[in-house]
Amino acid sequence: MAGFEPSALPELLPLYYRRLFPHGPYGRWLGYGGGECGAAGRAGAGERGPGRESGAGDPGTEPAAPPAVEKNYFARREFSFTLRDDIYVRYQSFEHPQDLEKELQKTCPYKVDIGAVYSHRPSQHNALRSGAFQAQEKELVFDIDMTDYDDVRGCCSSAEICSKCWTLMTIAIRVLDRALVEDLGVQHRLWVYSGRRGVHCWVCDDTVRKWSSSLRSSIVDYLSLVKGGADTVKKVNLSDPVHPFISKSLRLVEERFEEYALLGQDILGSRESWDKVLALVPEPLREQLQQDFPRKRDSVQRWARLKALVEKSRQSSSSSKKLPSYAEKEIMLQFCFPRLDGNVSKGLNHLLKSPFSVHPKTGRISVPIDVQRLDQFDPFAVPTISSLCRELDEANDADEDRDKENEEDPEPKRRVRDYKRTSLAPYVRVFERFVEDMERARRGELLRRSDLQGDF
Amino acid sequence: MEFSSARGRRRAARAGGRGRYPHSLQFYLAPPAESVSLAEFESFAVDRLRLLKVVENLGVKYLKGTDDYKSKLEYELRKLKFPFKALAEDDYDARRKDHISHFILRLAYCQSEDLRRWFIQQEMDLFRYRFNELSDSLVQQFLEYVNLLYEPISEEVKERLKDELLMSTPGLSAEKVKEQAFYKIPLQDAQDLIRVRRVLLNYGFALVPHQDMVVIILNNYRTKLSKALALTARSLPAVQSDERLQPLLNHLSHSYIGPDYSAQKNTGKISLEQIDTLSVKSYPICMRQLHKALRENHHLRHGGRMQYGLFLKGIGLTLEQALEFWKSEFIRGKIDADKFDKGYAYSIRHNYGKEGKRTDYTPFSCMKIILSNPPSQGDYHGCPFRHSDPELLKQKLQSYKISSTGISQILELVKGMHYQLACQKYFELTHDVDDIGFPLNHPNQYFVESQKLLNGDSPVYQFLPALSGIHGLKKGHLKEGKYHTLEMKTALCPLPQLPSSCL
Ligand SMILES: [Zn+2]
Numbered sequence: 001m002a003g004f005e006p007s008a009l010p011e012l013l014p015l016y017y018r019r020l021f022p023h024g025p026y027g028r029w030l031g032y033g034g035g036e037c038g039a040a041g042r043a044g045a046g047e048r049g050p051g052r053e054s055g056a057g058d059p060g061t062e063p064a065a066p067p068a069v070e071k072n073y074f075a076r077r078e079f080s081f082t083l084r085d086d087i088y089v090r091y092q093s094f095e096h097p098q099d100l101e102k103e104l105q106k107t108c109p110y111k112v113d114i115g116a117v118y119s120h121r122p123s124q125h126n127a128l129r130s131g132a133f134q135a136q137e138k139e140l141v142f143d144i145d146m147t148d149y150d151d152v153r154g155c156c157s158s159a160e161i162c163s164k165c166w167t168l169m170t171i172a173i174r175v176l177d178r179a180l181v182e183d184l185g186v187q188h189r190l191w192v193y194s195g196r197r198g199v200h201c202w203v204c205d206d207t208v209r210k211w212s213s214s215l216r217s218s219i220v221d222y223l224s225l226v227k228g229g230a231d232t233v234k235k236v237n238l239s240d241p242v243h244p245f246i247s248k249s250l251r252l253v254e255e256r257f258e259e260y261a262l263l264g265q266d267i268l269g270s271r272e273s274w275d276k277v278l279a280l281v282p283e284p285l286r287e288q289l290q291q292d293f294p295r296k297r298d299s300v301q302r303w304a305r306l307k308a309l310v311e312k313s314r315q316s317s318s319s320s321k322k323l324p325s326y327a328e329k330e331i332m333l334q335f336c337f338p339r340l341d342g343n344v345s346k347g348l349n350h351l352l353k354s355p356f357s358v359h360p361k362t363g364r365i366s367v368p369i370d371v372q373r374l375d376q377f378d379p380f381a382v383p384t385i386s387s388l389c390r391e392l393d394e395a396n397d398a399d400e401d402r403d404k405e406n407e408e409d410p411e412p413k414r415r416v417r418d419y420k421r422t423s424l425a426p427y428v429r430v431f432e433r434f435v436e437d438m439e440r441a442r443r444g445e446l447l448r449r450s451d452l453q454g455d456f
Numbered sequence: 457m458e459f460s461s462a463r464g465r466r467r468a469a470r471a472g473g474r475g476r477y478p479h480s481l482q483f484y485l486a487p488p489a490e491s492v493s494l495a496e497f498e499s500f501a502v503d504r505l506r507l508l509k510v511v512e513n514l515g516v517k518y519l520k521g522t523d524d525y526k527s528k529l530e531y532e533l534r535k536l537k538f539p540f541k542a543l544a545e546d547d548y549d550a551r552r553k554d555h556i557s558h559f560i561l562r563l564a565y566c567q568s569e570d571l572r573r574w575f576i577q578q579e580m581d582l583f584r585y586r587f588n589e590l591s592d593s594l595v596q597q598f599l600e601y602v603n604l605l606y607e608p609i610s611e612e613v614k615e616r617l618k619d620e621l622l623m624s625t626p627g628l629s630a631e632k633v634k635e636q637a638f639y640k641i642p643l644q645d646a647q648d649l650i651r652v653r654r655v656l657l658n659y660g661f662a663l664v665p666h667q668d669m670v671v672i673i674l675n676n677y678r679t680k681l682s683k684a685l686a687l688t689a690r691s692l693p694a695v696q697s698d699e700r701l702q703p704l705l706n707h708l709s710h711s712y713i714g715p716d717y718s719a720q721k722n723t724g725k726i727s728l729e730q731i732d733t734l735s736v737k738s739y740p741i742c743m744r745q746l747h748k749a750l751r752e753n754h755h756l757r758h759g760g761r762m763q764y765g766l767f768l769k770g771i772g773l774t775l776e777q778a779l780e781f782w783k784s785e786f787i788r789g790k791i792d793a794d795k796f797d798k799g800y801a802y803s804i805r806h807n808y809g810k811e812g813k814r815t816d817y818t819p820f821s822c823m824k825i826i827l828s829n830p831p832s833q834g835d836y837h838g839c840p841f842r843h844s845d846p847e848l849l850k851q852k853l854q855s856y857k858i859s860s861t862g863i864s865q866i867l868e869l870v871k872g873m874h875y876q877l878a879c880q881k882y883f884e885l886t887h888d889v890d891d892i893g894f895p896l897n898h899p900n901q902y903f904v905e906s907q908k909l910l911n912g913d914s915p916v917y918q919f920l921p922a923l924s925g926i927h928g929l930k931k932g933h934l935k936e937g938k939y940h941t942l943e944m945k946t947a948l949c950p951l952p953q954l955p956s957s958c959l
Contacts, residue, residue, distance in 0.1 A: 131689075184643070185660020211644070212679075218647040222657070243653050244620040 004363030004384045010084065012385045013108035013358070019418040020388055021104065021356055022428045025435045027074075027097025030114075032206070033442045034073035069206070076136075078115030078122040080351055081107060082360070090115075090351075091122040110360045113351040117209075135348040137210055140186075140203040140219070143344040143352060144172045147197065151230070152335045154265050154273070161197045161379065167260040169199050170374050172338035175249045176201065177371055179223060183245060184208075188438050190431070191369040193379055195359025199369065200352060204438060206445075217346045225249075225337050234280050236333040238326040250329055253336045258300060261335050268299040268306075277306075280334065281327045285309055306331075355431065358385050367427035368434065383423045391422040477551035479594075480539040481586050483602045483677060484684075488556045497560060501708055503536045504557035508578040513895055515581050516869070516877050521588065529585055539586075563701070564708035566688040570827060573873070576681055583677055587670060604676060606639040609663060614638060617658065624656035625665055636666040645676050722772040728781055734771075738906035740899045741840050741852070741882055742825060743767050749836040754789025759829055759837040761800075763820055765807050770819035770900040775808040821898045822876050841866075841875040858885055 074097060080090040094100040104112070116135035118125070125133045146165060150157050153165045173191055180186040180203060188204040211219075225246065226235045238246065261267050268274040274293055278286050289306055296302045307328045317324040344350050357366050363384035369377050383391075419428055492500075510532045518525040533540035538557075539550040558579070565575035590598060599605060614621070614633070621633050646662035648671050649655035655662045664672055726734075735747040746764040750756050756764065761782075768778060779801055786796050805811045822839065831838040840849055846867055853863045862885040869878040880896040883889075887909050896902060 182659065183657035185658075215644050215647055218651040219643075221651045222653050239626075241623040241626060244623050244656060245653060247623070 004386045006360060006363070008386060009110060009358070009360065009363075010108070012389050013110070014105065015389050015392070016358065016385050017101075017104045017108055019392065020422065020424060022419060022431060023097065023101040023104075025428070025432045026356065027100070028439070029204075029431075029435050030077060031074050031097060032069045032204075032209075033439070034069045034071070072121070073117060075121055076117045076119070078118060078349075078351070079354075080113045080115060081109035082111035082113075083107065083109055091125050093122040110358065112354040112357040114354045115351045116348045138348045138350075140208050140211060140216060141345055141350070141352045142176060142201040142203075143194075143198065143341045144169065144200075144338055145194075145198040145341060148339040148341070152265075154267075159197050163378075163380070164260070164264040166379055167256060167264065168336060169379075170377075171253060171256055171260070171336050173199060173201075173369070173371060173374060174252045175338050176223065178248060178252065179245060182248070183222075184219065187441060188434065189371070190355065190434050191371055192355045193364075193367055193369055193377070193382060194353060195357070195364040195366045195382070196362050200355075200366075202352075202355070206442075213346055213348050216348075217342075220340060220342045220345045223338075224340055224342060225333055226339050234330070234334070236330040236337065238330055238333075240324060242326065242329070246329075246333075249337065250332065253332050257332050257336060258303075261332075262299040262303050265335075266299050267335065268293065268302040274302065277331060280331050281306070281310070282325050285313060285325070285327065365424065365427070367424070368430040370430045382427075388422045388424055392418060395421040477548060477555065479598050479601055480547065480551060481583070481590065481598055482551070482555060482558075483680060484555065484558050485602070485680070487559050492556060496556075498704065500553055500557035501560040501564070501704070503538075503553070504561050505708060507532060507536050507538060508561070508575070508582070509895055509897075511578045511581050511585075512574075512874070513877070516872075516874055520581065520584070526585065526589075529582075561708065562685060562688050563692070564705045566685040566692065568827065572682070572685050572689075576678060576685070579681060580674060580678055584670075584674055587673060599673070604673065606641055606664075606672075608637040608639050617656065617663070620656050620658075621663060621665070624663075625654055625668065628665065632665075632667075638663045638665050639669065639672075641672055644679060645672050648675050724772060724774050724777075726772045726777075728773075728777055731781070734903075737910060738903050740879055740902040741856075742838065743899055743903075745840055745852075746836050750785055754785050754787075755791070756837075757835055759831060759835050761803065762807070763825060763837040765804060766817055766819040767899050767903075769807060769817075771903050775805065775810065778804050778808070819898070819900050822879070822896070825899070826875055839875055839879075841870050841878040846870060853882075856886070858882070 075093060075095045077093060078090070079092040079094070079100065080088065081092060082088050092103070094103060115122070116138040119132065119134045119136055120128055122133075146153075146156075146161050146168065147158050149165070149168055153168065155162050155164045177189060177191070180189055180201075186203050186205050186208060190202040190204065192200045192202065194200055222245065227237075228235045266273070267277055271294070278289055281289060288309060289302075292305050292309075293302050296305060310325055310328045314324045314326070344352060353366055355366055355368060358364070359366060363386055364379075364382050365385065365388070367382055419425060511529065514525055514528050518528070530540050537550055538554050539547050561575060565571045587595070587598075609617075618630070618633055621638060622628050622630060641662045641664045643650065643657075643660065643662060646655055646664060649662060649664065649668060650657065655664055655668070657663075731747070732751075735744050739747065743764060746756065746760050746767075749760065750764070765778065765782070768781070773781065782800060782804060783793065783796050786800060787793050791800070802811055807817050809817065825837070826839045826842045829837070831843055840852065844852070849870065850863055850867060853866060854860075858866070862881070866878045866881050866885075869875075869881060876896055879902070880892060883896060883902060883906070884892055887906060889909070892905065894905075896905075
């Protein structure tokens with residue numbers, strides 16, 4: 001955003017971690033209801049007073065119940081910090097969320113990454129015999145980066161994005177989110193804008209965090225359709241029968257294909273660009289289309305012709321026993337289907353940038369995305385650390401007089417109001433709703449379990 | 457067959473009365489609870505290792521599941537006295553041996569990622585073969601026995617999802633969807649189907665048609681086995697502190713079955729002048745590489761001197777020849793004679809058991825070379841199939857004048873991590889034979905077989921037929937006088953009793 005200078009970070013970060021970072025819900029999230037740190041009252045050092053006004057998410061008032069996660073769950077989580085001059089510190093761990101909060105305020109990392117929950121406290125990993133220290137649990141994470149789409153977007157390349165190609169990210173989110181819920185039966189997904197050119201997803205269900213890396217690999221293979229690097233021309237190959245995962249994903253792609261690919265990218269706009277598309281069409285059809293295309297007015301008309309021709313050939317293939325061509329579907333998928341960085345999702349000990357971390361290059365905050373209102377999410381409207389600090393200054397100036405009248409107003413209360421009075425507030429609200437949903441589900445599960453045990 | 461029925465459960469209960477092993481097929485859920493004599497422990501372990509090696513070889517030579525594959529495997533099972541036919545009523549001994557030997561090898565093969573991967577692969581293939589040999593009713597009994605009764609989806613759900621079910625499995629027809637049951641399988645048990653997108657996923661469950669259940673069973677078996685190996689690995693320090701078991705287990709995992717090539721009969725039958733020629737004609741690629749490096753650099757680092765030195769001892773160099781050989785080469789480099797005598801001669805005499813503990817060291821087997829002490833920068837030891845970059849390996853093979861089809865066959869085996877089979881292929885290509893007909897397990901075996909082929913049945917290198925014992929395992933290792941038997945339960949399951957779900 002306007003006016004962000006990386007050199008200002010040392011000055012801005014202390015303010016950010018002290019007054020803006022949502023330590024309360026963050027601690028409740030990663031505590032996962034664990035005995036030591038799950039209770040909102042203890043976890044939310046920065047979340048006292050009005051912070052609880054929602055009334056939800058306070059397991060502390062529930063009757064004593066078995067802890068939802070193993071002992072020291074939070075304390076066994078790896079955090080890693082990127083400090084000034086790219087100094088990278090791995091295997092940080094903290095007893096309680098409050099200790100993490102203190103450390104963030106003290107060291108003010110440029111970037112925070114979250115790793116796995118290990119068998120032991122990561123800070124002590126050096127003291128253990130090799131092999132004993134092992135990653136045990138981790139959210140299932142996805143990392144989708146716009147640079148992986150460079151061969152199919154004409155508007156930008158590498159780190160740049162614009163509102164046209166952002167559509168690719170929204171398609172990726174829709175496709176994956178549907179599969180996560182309807183196919184994999186997942187409940188708790190946190191989608192996050194990375195702060196520059198991509199999105200992340202954190203799948204946080206209790207069962208999913210326990211998934212082995214081999215199951216994660218299988219799932220990533222299930223979810224991946226676009227295969228091959230720069231040398232591969234045809235990156236999607238469908239065969240009969242088309243699996244329901246693919247047809248359901250296709251329906252989501254189709255809804256946006258015209259707007260994105262035909263109007264936005266104009267992929268059939270000139271001979272040069274349609275040749276690239278026709279390379280994905282099998283031989284006899286390709287020749288026909290090469291003759292037809294120049295006579296058509298624009299990308300939309302040309303696409304209609306291509307689609308009609310391939311569909312017709314598919315109908316006749318069933319009688320002639322030739323293999324059917326799914327070229328029009330393959331093209332849509334090659335252009336729009338999510339391209340995952342599989343390695344990030346497969347392993348347990350891969351680190352991923354934390355939500356609410358600052359992007360060190362753009363200054364943008366890595367904020368949660370409300371999937372219900374995905375079309376309204378504008379990556380260019382996401383606040384930067386400098387814009388937030390400026391908003392905070394302005395709000396404080398305006399309030400100074402009132403604060404003087406009310407001297408005994410306790411400090412923590414004001415801190416809560418701090419982020420609520422900046423444009424970070426709606427994003428924190430999305431995050432809180434995600435955490436509250438998890439807490440509600442957890443309480444439901446505890447009730448169910450105690451019912452089963454006949455405690456009621 | 458169906459996967460759940462009260463009738464079947466009653467049958468299983470009756471079958472359970474038949475003793476500890478109601479089925480020829482096992483999931484090996486509980487460790488043996490009886491005492492086993494050390495002699496039995498050893499011979500069971502060796503036989504299972506043989507069996508698994510056969511499984512590996514057959515799997516590469518034949519298409520799995522073909523008649524050739526099946527008849528060869530049955531023959532081996534019969535020969536080694538493992539259960540080979542599902543229906544045999546009175547094969548208690550074979551089933552017991554199957555059970556105990558599996559657990560012994562778990563101990564030996566849990567120690568590294570490589571070993572675990574190899575062990576799981578062979579055990580899976582063995583299991584698949586045996587499972588496919590079961591009749592429908594035995595399958596049903598077995599699944600009940602191992603508690604793998606999955607819930608079928610209701611007709612109503614099936615009706616609602618029938619189109620999606622049809623589109624999820626290639627080759628299904630609407631009638632097939634109608635007539636067979638679909639089971640609700642947790643994702644982790646259906647990984648092999650999920651990975652290739654051959655099953656319908658519905659809100660966290662894979663809905664698997666009856667025809668694909670064998671994949672689920674195998675998947676489940678692999679998950680259990682790999683978890684069990686990880687647990688065993690964690691408990692290993694306790695096992696290793698058992699002085700009776702430790703040497704045996706190390707030998708099992710690092711060694712092969714067969715003669716130990718410690719060279720008695722052929723000592724002194726080779727002259728130093730022959731070595732350069734032999735290195736081209738009859739050395740396996742690992743030794744050829746070491747010899748060449750030695751001639752070029754007039755030096756080898758410790759790992760290379762051990763691997764090559766013991767090999768030379770195995771092919772028949774006397775201690776005096778060895779000293780002369782190494783010295784003449786080293787003094788052409790930076791080492792002068794005096795320094796050689798002080799620094800290097802000791803370790804050569806040591807190899808021949810003339811120094812230190814006076815152990816008569818045996819040449820390294822392929823398993824040992826592949827699995828221990830990987831080479832680093834400046835080293836020439838190790839197994840080139842295992843430790844070389846595939847591109848470098850390719851260049852090396854080209855320089856040895858291997859045909860390009862031969863090279864790609866070898867690289868394919870390397871890719872599949874069948875390093876010894878790659879070496880076998882190299883032997884076949886360089887000796888122009890189609891199939892050497894025996895597994896290649898030892899560099900000295902390579903040399904002997906090569907010489908046999910090149911010189912006719914040379915009388916110089918005659919070895920005992922495969923010994924029944926394990927290479928290098930000396931009587932003293934087992935201290936038989938002191939402990940007569942092992943409590944299998946404590947030896948094999950040193951952890952507190954775990955719920956069967958963890959095993
Ligand atoms: Zn763009």
